[in-house]
Amino acid sequence: AATIKWWQQAVVYQVYPRSFQDTNHDGIGDLKGITAHLDYLKQLGIDVIWLNPIYRSPNDDNGYDISDYQQIAADFGTMADFDELLQAAHDRGLKIIMDLVVNHTSDEHPWFKRSRQDRTNQYRDFYFWRSGNGKKAPNNWDAAFGGSAWQYDEQTQQYYLHTFSTKQPDLNWENPTLRESVYTMMTWWLNKGVDGFRMDVINQISKLPGLPDGPLKPHSQFGDARVTNGPRVHEFLQEMNQEVLSQFDIMTVGETHGVTPADALKYAGADQHELDMVFEFQHLRLDNSQHGLGKWSTRKTPLVALKKVISDWQVGLEGRAWNSLFWNNHDTPRAVSRFGDDRPAYRVRSAKMLATCLHLLQGTPYIYQGEELGMTDAHFTELASYRDIESLSAYRDLVTERQLLSPADMMARLAARSRDNSRTPMQWDTEVNAGFSDAAPWLTVNPNYRQINAAAALADPDSVWYYYQHLIQLRHQYPSVTLGSFELLWADDPQVFLYARQWEGRTWLVCCNFTAETLSRPLDQYLTPTAKCLISNYGEQQPNKLRPYEAWVYQLA
Template sequence: MKKTWWKEGVVYQIYPRSFNDTSGNGIGDIDGVIEKLDYIKSLGVDIIWLCPVYESPNDDNGYDISNYRKISEDFGGQKAFNELLEKTHQKGLKLVMDLVANHTSDEHYWFTESKKSKTNPYRDYYIWKDGVNGGPPNNWESFFNGSTWEYDKTTDQYYLHYFTKKQPDLNWENPKVRKEIFDVVEYWFKKGVDGFRMDVISLISKPDGYPNSEFEKFQETIINYYANGPKIHQYLNEMNQEVLSKYDIMTVGEGPGIDLENGPLYVDEKREELNMVFHFDHMFIDCGVGGKYDPIPINFKTFKTVFNDWDKALKNKGWGSIFLGNHDFSRMVSRFGNDKKYHEASSKLLATLLLTMRGTTYIYQGDEIGMTNVAYNSIKDYNDVETLNAWKSAEANGQDMNRFFDVVHLQSRDNARTPMQWNDKNNAGFTDGTPWLQTNPNYKKINVSKQEKKANSILNYYREMVAFRKENKTFVYGDYECLDVDNPAIYAYRRWDENEKFLVVHNFSDHSVNWSYNLNQRQYILLKSNSSENQKDIFEFAPWQVKILKQK
């Protein structure tokens, strides 16, 4: 297996709007990231992934780009970004940016031209269709509710938008569009950027004929219509040949709708497309028929099976991404752990899972201190366009809005976007002004400053675990095997190579568990645990306890 820096690296994802505000306007900025570079370096991570900081009207908080080559003045502009890139490299860190190439903002020059007339040179940069029977071209539904088609009376046609109507989809069938995107990628590589996380890259190739969806479950529509289009691999291979292969960079594609069958194709080293993808089999695990705002309980066996199946699918073929949270999902500990009685233990357990699996580890800002979901008092306190559209849709459909508000508390993307909790001072030390999104009220208990002073805090446990992973490359490249997959509380797996053999055992439950799986306790020594309990009986586990054992 080829060994590279991006396989061995640990990625720290920053949502700059919520990270650190130095201007006092309530919005995090690039200078705020620069100010915290020593903190980021102290975590032991190697790579910063910076969510979009380009010029944007912010209909979807920067994922609607109006100028790919311009850093938004909201974040400090190009000068601040140049300083960030230089100082990041000086500290031995890499900087990866977001590439949003499925769609632009409707305020992008290409689109303002495209909608002027059917003969405009930019018309075919986007996807325009005639209506059918006085309505949209087909029955497709947007990721953010409502039709994917928006009528434009200037030319009496509809344009396609998988997301908000201010995010028109680009037409990758047009070679000029592909050339434009490849030029943008090269522009940033020449500036010294170390790679791209490619937003919803699995959606760029559209299906032939744009047929109606026959599926009730939205996730099925994504898989069968929106994702993995007929030319997706042609486009990615072309991007690799034209630009990516010429630089020592990392690429990770966000892949809604990819599965075990087609996912490995994106990352097969022989195919020369992408280095990694984010699949969402574990992140959509609680989505019911109606999607994320129709949640169902998480099946723990399914959770384990997802990791097992993907490790097997990618073994010796490509490389995986290990993550449990990001800017689009609820807080990791609130979703997969117990953020109340076992907040500290379960936060540490999840950190251990992230840092002992095969694949590149991604840590989302705030997870290293165990930041939790927020429960605002009113829907007016929420900012996320997906949440607000889901609320309007639920209201229009006559749902019980008190019950739906409980779902919002569970599922809103704003859970992950509350300001970073630096200390117990006003606004959690995030800003001297009024924050763009209210801070989580628990910031006085959960913050960086408090955990810096506590030797066994969640924060310091993350630092220990990152260092431990780096000292033991078996956890990066070694083989993987899950044990006792049917166990309702235990997630246990072996990691080994020619030099070392490890056993990692997690108790994902609120009760104590004795688990030996017919293994001989004498053959193992305890290396690490998130708890001081059960040090002598290494197969006895307190609630949310994890142990890393080494085979003698």
């Protein structure tokens, strides 16, 4: 039998600490709040918790701007709180992986404060400092949160590079001292006992030599900052692996925008000695704008294209690398609102359908907090409800400054795509603010918490929650789920996602109706009377029929 690594059989649960549970009445989730819910997570059956950044930060980008890698943000508690959380998790057999954000720091990090003081200090080269062309920035790159990727700094009369906000200067990985400092910091956390890292935009750490202009973006004076998959990225990751990662029994997953399955074989190939997995985003870009506005669109994902992307990843990595499986995270809309149907009549059914579709694939599934409740998008109607830097800067850019979109149009696009959709507080019960906090929460609680909350889910055997618990049990019980090969059937069907998994002569068939319609399909060619149902969201299958958002898994005889 193939040797299975522990993280190949694991299910990961992503906790966004700011929105999980407040325990000290400031409206902000904290570490003690996570510790308080470990039994809830254990009962769900997950194996690993991924924590979004909890380090000291001025919070320009909710903790992705770190001013001290070895201190806990005061909002979240203390290092003693962290140690207690880690111990309590380990006591329950749960692992914890940390977010590692080393493409950039905060401009308030001591490295950057020193770096900006003069042109010759020993930290100068930890970042990218360049003189402009006259009054123009060193190149035409755009920043992810709007405007130029270069910020002029009066003190030394040069520009620094920031591919995200001006408060997130990019680190220069060409500098060996910087790399060693990062490795030392990583080793410090691993020695503490953390079980791995999710690595933020890790495929951006090697910039193109000479930092050349990128192709002009549609409707923009800026060019595409071509910073992904640079020439030295694999060398850096192999060095990191050799010096740090390979010394510990951990799991690593790289956040890698703009990668194909072929790229993933380099980052996470079984014998590459880099990372264990990557997050790919091809399946989350299929509903992007067709008019050059990137993610700011209200389109729906076409199912045929979605199936093709997923199939390409399943087949492309089979036996050579390992997939990460996810519908949503803290940067995306909620799965049920985006790919399912969050209307009351269909929410539960479609949330279970999406869970079936994802959890039966080969790879490691990631559940984003609240997904197990079928939590929905925020559906904000006021700009003032939004907190996310990306949403606010996109509105300023597209509506206020360039007037490419009307306010109403942009509000519809924010409602469909804002990162705040998934960041609203966790809905625990029907108490004030959904039991998240008794103070005003940092981001408005979704008013649907009166119907959608953990207490209600735990009291209802038919809830989305128990369905996730069942899916996790299936994965832990049957090697078919972890190891079976994947084959897409009915590739051109625009409404049904049908695939087979094969393991040691056994075939499992996974069928998902992605629509609110009742469909007829020739399923009896597969489902003989002896086929055995392993899980479904309606009960027994009806011959050659699929009800709205019906999903099932059968073992064929």
